[in-house]
Amino acid sequence: MRNLQNAAWLYLGRSIKDIGHIDQLISWCIRNNVAKLLLQFSPMDLKTRSEHANNSRIKIIDALVDKCTENNIEVHGMISTLLSITQDKNSLPLQGKNHYCVDYHGISNWEEPLGGRGFLFDPTSDGVKTLVANYCSDILKTFNKLSGIHLDFIRYFYYDSILDINTKNAGQLILILKEGYPIKLEMADGSKTTYFIEKVENSYMDPPIGKSxxxxxxxxxxxxxxxxxxxxxxSKIKIPGELKTTNEKAKWILSNCQVSWDKFHADTITNLVRCIKTSICSVKSDAQLSAAIWYNSPYGNELRNEPLSPSSEYKHFGQEWWKWADEGLVDFLCPMDYWLSPENYKDVVTKQLKKIKRKIPMYFGLLRTDEYSISANRLDEYKNIVMDINIHTQNSISDQKNNGICYFHYDTWKDIT
Ligand SMILES: [Zn+2]
Known part of the structure; x- marks a missing residue:
């Protein structure tokens, strides 16, 4: 049986702390048929390369790209496209609400970052489009031996966060809980999150014995x-003028024209992919573009004993990735098919391949962590699934569009592979 051609996500600073570790990485790539390394970059790397040529991280990147090139392993610069994680918002490249997303309730992510530090760029902001497109082309200009750009987090964030609290012994608290009202949770470090009271149930008001x-x-x-x-x-749809708040408008849209909203949502992300493609090809005509995509929203449905929700990555994340493949905007895709049993992995992989009609290769992501460990034997089961699919769907010997797996990430897989 032929071996799969694979990809791997790579973060520096863990196993690869100096140039001496690169040889080990190259041997691992050769042993595991990894032909594409997706190496994470940060905006600081560009600045550091031009200002501090002797910086150790930059030296490692340069040596790594050289070594990979010698061994026919492509290196792609991976970026976190629409998410920036920081404790200090003054350090963000774009300042002000205008560039950050606003949620269904009308709360700006600039005011309330995710988990106190996750900032979501709004893909309709011209500032964001320019920033991202220039960032990608600057990576290719600065590190000119890279084969392309890999887009991580090329999507909207989505999570329907629900807290179901037992209030039997809540006492007087139940007297102030009213449906529809906001409730703010504030942590000692200053992080804040607003919730809305969706439903209140009490057994008695006097004495105060709540329910939930x-x-x-x-x-x-x-x-x-x-x-x-x-x-x-x-959409050519007019939101009624009497609706005043963001929340009223959002509710109206989702109950009256969800299909048009989903299309607008997804088209916005596709437009950004197109804009990045144009930008990178203007500095390097053969630069490849690729992306990490999801199979479901919210992710990890199997871990919660929930069924897959078909096309939810389109609806909630705005990822119409089959269209990106269809239009030739991306050269390959890495679906993050994590936390799936081999049986469900096979089902997801089969559906994903069907959706892109084998136009481009796909490298199906497998995550291995301490919390979700995968043994070498179990890995073989996943690999066999992809190999079987390759054999059964190959149209001819000249069909080079073989699919493989994508290791997430090198550090967690290297000891068992
Ligand atoms: Zn917006």
Missing amino acids: VVLRRRCYFCFCDRCLELFQEH
């Missing part, structure tokens, strides 16, 4: 004024 309270926050983006305006232009 459900708090909910729909982290569903982006409903900022600009996006609502663009949605109306895009």
Whole structure:
């Protein structure tokens, strides 16, 4: 049986702390048929390369790219496209609400970052489009031996966060809980998150014996004024003038024209992919573009004993990735098919391949962590699934579009592979 051609995500600083570790990485790639390394870059790398040529991280990147090139292993610069994680918002490249997403309730991510530090760029902001497109082309200009750009987090964030709290012994608290009202949770480090009281149930008000309270926050983006305006232009649908708040408008859209909203949402992300493709090809005509994509929203349905929700990555994340393949915007895709049993992995992989009609290769992501360990034997089961699919779907011997797996990530896989 022929071996699979694979890919791997790579973060520096863990196993690869100096140039001496690169040989080990190369041997691992050769042993595991890894032909594409997706190496994470940060905006600091560009600045450091031009200002501090002797920086140790930059030296490692340069040596790694050289060694990989000698061994016919492509290196792609991976970026976190629409998410920036930081404790200090003054360090962000774009300042101000205008560039960050607003959720279903009208709360700006600039004011309330995810988990206190996750900032979501709004893909309809011209500032964001320019920043991302230039960032990608600058990576290729600065590190000119890279084969392309790999887009991580090329999507909207989505999570319908629900807290179901037992209030039997909550005492007087139940007297102030009213449906529809916001409730703010603030941590000692200053991180804040707002929830909304969705449902209140009490057994008695006197004495106060509660039953339950459900708090909910729909982290569903982006409903900022600009996006609502663009949605109306895009869909030719007019949001009724009597609706005043963002939340009223968002509710109206989702109950009256969800299909048009989903299309606008996904087209916005596709437009950004197109804009990045144009930008990178202007500096390197044969630069490849690839992306990490999801199979479901929210992710990890099997871990929660929930069924797959078909096309939910399109609806909630705005990822119409089969269209990216169809239009030739991406050269390969890495679906993050994590936390799936081999049986469900096979099902997901089969459906994903069907969707892109074998136009481009796919490297099906496998995650291995301490929490979700995969043995060498179990890995073989996943690999056999992809090999079987390759054999059964290959149209001819000249069909080079073989699919493989994508290791997430080198550090967690290297000891067993
Ligand atoms: Zn917006």
